[in-house]
Amino acid sequence: MIDKYSSEDAIILRPGTKIFLKRILSYNLDMSKILEEPKFSFLKSDEKKGRYVAIEGIDGSGKTTIAEKVCNLLMQGGKRCILVREPWTLEIKKLLENNPKIDPVVEAFLFATDRMILNYNVISNALKEDTYVISDRCYLSSLVYQYIRGAEESIIFALNSLIIKPDAIFLLDVSVETGLKRLMEKKKRELTHLEGFEFLKKVKERYLEISNTLKDQKIFKIDGEAKPEEISEAIFNKIIAL
Ligand SMILES: Nc1ncnc2c1ncn2[C@@H]1O[C@H](COP(=O)(O)OP(=O)(O)OP(=O)(O)O)[C@@H](O)[C@H]1O
Numbered sequence: 001m002i003d004k005y006s007s008e009d010a011i012i013l014r015p016g017t018k019i020f021l022k023r024i025l026s027y028n029l030d031m032s033k034i035l036e037e038p039k040f041s042f043l044k045s046d047e048k049k050g051r052y053v054a055i056e057g058i059d060g061s062g063k064t065t066i067a068e069k070v071c072n073l074l075m076q077g078g079k080r081c082i083l084v085r086e087p088w089t090l091e092i093k094k095l096l097e098n099n100p101k102i103d104p105v106v107e108a109f110l111f112a113t114d115r116m117i118l119n120y121n122v123i124s125n126a127l128k129e130d131t132y133v134i135s136d137r138c139y140l141s142s143l144v145y146q147y148i149r150g151a152e153e154s155i156i157f158a159l160n161s162l163i164i165k166p167d168a169i170f171l172l173d174v175s176v177e178t179g180l181k182r183l184m185e186k187k188k189r190e191l192t193h194l195e196g197f198e199f200l201k202k203v204k205e206r207y208l209e210i211s212n213t214l215k216d217q218k219i220f221k222i223d224g225e226a227k228p229e230e231i232s233e234a235i236f237n238k239i240i241a242l
């Protein structure tokens, strides 16, 4: 049955794609086996010159504000720095916005695909050029939001197994009340149910839980209630020591 999508018909996107598709077919479409293979990488370890850092936290925790300030501090210190944010790809953002009731696994797929596009088009190139990449959100968001929505943790890990992992993640820890207050001031409108107290409480709890269990990922919990200048200075000092 699978043969009607024969690998021979595959469009060769770049060298290796056809072989990759053949492997998918020979595995009977068992993606987990493909994703477990460590051979593919967006960036070889000897090519990496820059540092990739992500800012995470509940909605309204100050991610965008702090990412910008940290990038400015790095540039003032003579470093090259770019700011990116997830979700990144306009088409995927629109797809997500237009399908609020999407299945959480499909949603996790879309966020992972978006992340791969960002990795391939932007992050890998910047890291080859000795540039700091400061990202507003990363794969940790999927382990929080898509998990809360019902996707299994192991599936989210599998979908994100090919991506470049940040050298460090800074988790801005604020109370749910602070997140909501800042969101209301920023958006100047009624908040949706996905920005309500109960939802943000679950998001905060999950951030703290997953941060404590991810042992092979450097995660720094930062007091997000402090002044933006103090937070960005503290993060800057940690980044230059990476
Ligand atoms: N440390 C801080 N102290 C006080 N206000 C802050 C602080 N950080 C950010 N703010 C303010 O809170 C609001 C939300 O900040 P910001 O947009 O950076 O948060 P965010 O986490 O990126 O939000 P979202 O999840 O909606 O993208 C903004 O109005 C910003 O000026």
Ligand SMILES: Cc1cn([C@H]2C[C@H](O)[C@@H](COP(=O)(O)O)O2)c(=O)[nH]c1=O
Binding pocket: 059, 060, 086, 087, 111, 137, 138, 139, 140, 141, 142, 143, 145, 146
């Ligand atoms: C990367 C990523 C994001 N999300 C969600 C979390 C937020 O609700 C929006 C992003 O908007 P913001 O302005 O940065 O708050 O997308 C998600 O559910 N899963 C992800 O992997």
